[in-house]
Amino acid sequence: MEYIKLNDGIEIPAIGFGTFLIPPDGSTYRAVREALEVGYRHIDTATVYENEEEVGRAVRDSGIPREEIFITSKLWLSQFGDPQKGVERSLKKLNMDYIDLYLVHQPYFDVLNAWKGLEAAKKEGKIRSIGVSNMSPKIWNEFIPKIETFPSVNQIECNPFAQQKAVRMLMAADDVKVECWGPLGQGNKDLLTNETLRLIGERYGKNIGQVILRFETQEGMIVLPKSVHPERIKSNLEIFDFTLTEDEMNVIRALDTDKPSRNPDEPGRGEYLSKKFTIVE
Ligand code: NDP
Numbered sequence: 001m002e003y004i005k006l007n008d009g010i011e012i013p014a015i016g017f018g019t020f021l022i023p024p025d026g027s028t029y030r031a032v033r034e035a036l037e038v039g040y041r042h043i044d045t046a047t048v049y050e051n052e053e054e055v056g057r058a059v060r061d062s063g064i065p066r067e068e069i070f071i072t073s074k075l076w077l078s079q080f081g082d083p084q085k086g087v088e089r090s091l092k093k094l095n096m097d098y099i100d101l102y103l104v105h106q107p108y109f110d111v112l113n114a115w116k117g118l119e120a121a122k123k124e125g126k127i128r129s130i131g132v133s134n135m136s137p138k139i140w141n142e143f144i145p146k147i148e149t150f151p152s153v154n155q156i157e158c159n160p161f162a163q164q165k166a167v168r169m170l171m172a173a174d175d176v177k178v179e180c181w182g183p184l185g186q187g188n189k190d191l192l193t194n195e196t197l198r199l200i201g202e203r204y205g206k207n208i209g210q211v212i213l214r215f216e217t218q219e220g221m222i223v224l225p226k227s228v229h230p231e232r233i234k235s236n237l238e239i240f241d242f243t244l245t246e247d248e249m250n251v252i253r254a255l256d257t258d259k260p261s262r263n264p265d266e267p268g269r270g271e272y273l274s275k276k277f278t279i280v281e
Contacts, residue, residue, distance in 0.1 A: 066096065073094065087127065156260075158181070159188070
């Protein structure tokens, strides 16, 4: 496992297991157990995924010491008015004393109040590191001058077809790590059958998913692939035993179409998301 040091000194595994859309019907428990079994030590969940409880149970039942596993969760939009209550809810659902990384899931409405709450929870030792998600350069540049504690990460959509070069340059300048959500293009068929990626993988005996995740980690990003299939959960982790050459990296860099599927700056995005995804208090 490779680790990355965040700007607050906290070390995070460069690959985490994503759990978006894995339902809390036993599937999350099974997938997280499987992931831990094959070697993942970083799990990405969120309040709004409604599966924190199963994540927590899988972690406990794995028998792996809590401090060896890095847990990320996120505060949902409807909780920005009382962020401390949101953190408490996650701690209770996960049944843990602390969370390693907690993110403001979406950058809308009273995001400053949300941030202040996370800063307070960090001071109280309930969270080790705090970060943001889905911040475009415009949103970032408005947010940063108003806050005290610098975010440790910005979790954004990123894959070889949508490489987010502008956000990444800004984060690098501000010493903030980028976490890729949708690192496999959320199952995008065109990406996962891309001939260029397949040919590169063939040289190393690696599949397309592995080439993509290796590319992203070699670019210095943290990746969070999700799968419910044991063979994919395993193969997505097997990316640290080969290194893409600079020529191969450039070939993959050239696949960028600079068109992420979501635009955080789109007017009404916060309203849309808060209607589409809700949580039961
Ligand atoms: P991913 O890019 O991880 O893609 C997941 C999809 O790819 C699933 O359909 C999965 O299918 C399929 N898949 C997984 N591995 C392979 C493989 N090796 N070959 C082919 N297909 C594969 O998308 P996610 O949206 O899940 O993003 C990853 C994580 O990022 C999330 O789970 C979540 O934790 C986080 N996230 C955060 C967001 C935010 O706003 N901060 C937004 C979205 C995600 P199957 O399960 O059937 O194998």
